[in-house]
Amino acid sequence: MKKQPIILVGGGGHCISCIDVVDQTKQYEIIGILDLPDKIGNKVLDYPIIGSDSDIQNYKKDCPNFLITLGQIKSSHLRQTIFDKIKCAGGRLPVIVSPTAYISKHANIGEGTIIMHHALINAAATIGNACIINSKALIEHEAFIGDFCHISTSTCINGQVNIGSNCFIGSNTVVGNNISIVENSIIAAGSQVLKNLTMPGIYIGNPLRKIR
Numbered sequence: 001m002k003k004q005p006i007i008l009v010g011g012g013g014h015c016i017s018c019i020d021v022v023d024q025t026k027q028y029e030i031i032g033i034l035d036l037p038d039k040i041g042n043k044v045l046d047y048p049i050i051g052s053d054s055d056i057q058n059y060k061k062d063c064p065n066f067l068i069t070l071g072q073i074k075s076s077h078l079r080q081t082i083f084d085k086i087k088c089a090g091g092r093l094p095v096i097v098s099p100t101a102y103i104s105k106h107a108n109i110g111e112g113t114i115i116m117h118h119a120l121i122n123a124a125a126t127i128g129n130a131c132i133i134n135s136k137a138l139i140e141h142e143a144f145i146g147d148f149c150h151i152s153t154s155t156c157i158n159g160q161v162n163i164g165s166n167c168f169i170g171s172n173t174v175v176g177n178n179i180s181i182v183e184n185s186i187i188a189a190g191s192q193v194l195k196n197l198t199m200p201g202i203y204i205g206n207p208l209r210k211i212r
Helices: 013-025 053-060 079-087
Strands: 002-007 028-034 047-049 067-069 185-187 199-204
Touching: 002 013, 002 053, 028 053, 047 053, 053 067, 053 079, 067 079
Parallel strands: 002 028, 002 067, 028 047, 185 199
Antiparallel strands: none
């Protein structure tokens, strides 16, 4: 099968992990990376930085596929901005899935989301647009993840959890069954979320507490 061309947007540390996932799919050929103007000409792994996000419209003519490879911890704002630029240019944001991940045929995944190595998405789960489901994350049955969320490494999202848009859930965090987390929340690594979170902010620990 002929590989489809794709351009990555964002050339930092998260991009390195995304490159490995994209390469492993064997479905896409990475044409290059868009990053800050002063980084043009540099490389990330073996792939050149060929422009900035202001060049999306120009590259879309020959390469309609894009993947947002900018990371997300404190805020999803830049990822949302890039998503909107790609959509306005008429670009496509395919779902990228590592061949080592498992996604139930009964799950729903929004455009531009990347499912990384050894992640598991169970039946009737719904994941929004442009999310990062990082390595070894578990999204259980009927869980809902809003747009522009980063579910970090080895996180456990249990059944019927509802996570609003623009959230970051840190590594090794456990979210209990039927819990709701309001949008724009940040949960620090290693936390346990065993009650509904109704106020946006930064949370940490076990027992969980709001620190900002």
